[in-house]
Amino acid sequence: MPVYYTKEHEWVKIEGNVATVGITEFAAHQLGDITFVELPKTGKSVKQFEVLCAIESVKAASDIYAPVSGKVMSVNEALENTPEIVNESAEEAAWMACLEMADPAEVGKLMTRAQYDEYLKGL
Amino acid sequence: MEQLRDTPLIDRHQGLHALIAPFGGWNMPIQYEGIIAEHRWCREQAALFDICHMGEFLYRGDLVAGGLEGVFTFSVASIPVGRSRYGFLLNEAGCIIDDLIVFRIAENEAMIVVNAATAGNDFAVIGSRLQPGADFTDISAATGKLDLQGPLAREVMLRFFPAEVGALPYFKFMKTTILGCEAIVSRTGYTGELGYEVFLPAAKVVELWDLFCSDLRVKPAGLGARDLLRLEVGYSLYGNDLDETITPLEAGLEAFVNFDKEFVGKDALLKQRAAGLNRVKIAFRVGSRRSPRHYYSVCVGDETVGTVTSGAFSPMLGCGIGLALVDPKCAALGSELTVCHENVTMSAAVCELPFYGGGSLRS
Structure with a gap:
């Protein structure tokens, strides 16, 4: 299953027309201890690179952007009471939302893992 | 922009891969393993904080005749020797130049402990309010400070230091010898936990840090955890909750203002109190x-x-x-x-x- 990355440090895993979204380990590490995840509402429609939801750490509050356009099908409710999962497993257990993807061609605007790793080196 | 200063422990912090950031003009450790883990360690075990950035001033002489008695919102002359008291340095408008603690070291000797960012200005303001020729010195650079805080802090102290340290009650301190040097150990802190603040020569700080860290009950904690710990018990932070636009009355800290004595800013506070906040x-x-x-x-x-x-x-x-x-x-x-x-x-x-x-x- 292909996984793509954004410059804002989200990842998106594509399975058919379902896009699963989270933040990268790099982002989680930068934020520090995650204390709160504001999950999007199921049924909400978002456009690519618009605000999907929000996350807070001890240090800062940040927006999370939608890597692709779509409609929120489900959210990871475990994050409501145990947001520390984001620190433990940002790119696996701490997925945040599944979107019904509107336009598969949008992944062309995202980075592959190799491109993202290269991008991180430049930060 | 003034250059950031390093504490004597900067190599230790870097060795622990601490996140280091500017605070009050110093490069300070914000976190080591993580703010929440360090916060928990302080609530459950004993956390060690590098507080070398804070300022210390020494006053020698008659506290009343030399003018120190009129400087702060509380009476320094009425602090018993071996005790400390918290209060404020105010401007004429009754607003807070700094919050600080005065340690009555001897009949004619007091140490004033102030915030790092405000230390330079505090020293000038306090000095300007003393009688000419008062013996008042900034000992910040020569003074190191480590805080050991947490429910196990007393047991750790007793492992390394004389038994009398363990008998110190809250807000009392003593002079003692630590690592062959004169030091002050105080039962004070900023976490809401049992704890001690140790003042000793800056040149001895690394040695004391290593000694504390040799105890498995002790872990270093950064300023991030310290901020959470202090807020949970409702302590104010200068620069956030207190500043030169806020009076102690507005800040809900009238308990640390003694209206039975004279101090700079008193008239403004009385007016504010009469007019209503x-x-x-x-x-x-x-x-x-x-x-x-x-x-x-x-x-x-x-x-x-x-x-x-x-x-x-x-x-x-x-x-x-x-x-x-x-x-x-x-x-x-x-x-x-x-x-x-x-x-x-x-x-x-x-x-x-x-x-x-x-x-x-x-x-």
Whole structure:
């Protein structure tokens, strides 16, 4: 299953027309201890690179952007009471939302893992 | 911009891969393994903090005749030798130049411990209020300070130091010999836990740090954890909750102002008290895990009624907590508020301090 990355440090895993979204380990590490995840509402429609939801750490509050356009099908409710999962497993257990993807061609605007790793080196 | 200063422990912090950031003009460790883990360690075990950035001044001479008695909002002459007292240095307008602690070291000797960012100005202001020729020196550079805080702090201290240290009551201190040098050990802190502040020559700080860290009950904690710990017990932070636009009355700290004596700013405070306050400090809890933060707005309905001065997620309470300055009409316990910032809103309610009262502070 292909996984793509954004410059804002989200990842998106594509399975058919379902896009699963989270933040990268790099982002989680930068934020520090995650204390709160504001999950999007199921049924909400978002456009690519618009605000999907929000996350807070001890240090800062940040927006999370939608890597692709779509409609929120489900959210990871475990994050409501145990947001520390984001620190433990940002790119696996701490997925945040599944979107019904509107336009598969949008992944062309995202980075592959190799491109993202290269991008991180430049930060 | 003045160059940032390093504490004697900078190599230790770097060796521990601490996140280091500017604070009060110093490069300070914000976190080591993580703010919440360090916070928990302090609440459950014993946490070690590098506090070498804070300022220390030494006054020698008659406290009244030399002018020190009139400088602060509290009487220094009435502090018994071996005790310390918290209070304020005010400007003429009654606003807070700094919050500080005075240690009565001897009949004619007092140490004043102040915040790092304000230390230079404090020294000038205090000096200007003393009689000419007063023996008043800034000993900050030569003085190191480590805080050991947590329910196991006493046991750790007793492992390394004389038994009399363990008998110190809250807000009492003693002179003693540590690592062959004269040191001051004080039963004070900024965490709400049983704890000690140790003042010793800066050249000995690394040795004492290593000694404490050789005990498995001790882990270093950074300023991030310290900020959470102090907020959970409702202590004010200079620069956030207190500054040169805020009076002790507004900050809810009148208990540290003695109106039976003279001090700079007294007239302004009496006027403010007579006229009534336009804003007062409140503590509030958020109804979720969201963190309020410094400068977020406090609203009731569509009306902005105040500003958050400190805010955080409280690991002990599992919700957001904060301090704010608000219109007195919204300050009653239980009053419902909304905290807003850009597209973030959170519901909150005025509550009592401390947020967390379960600490080992007085044990």
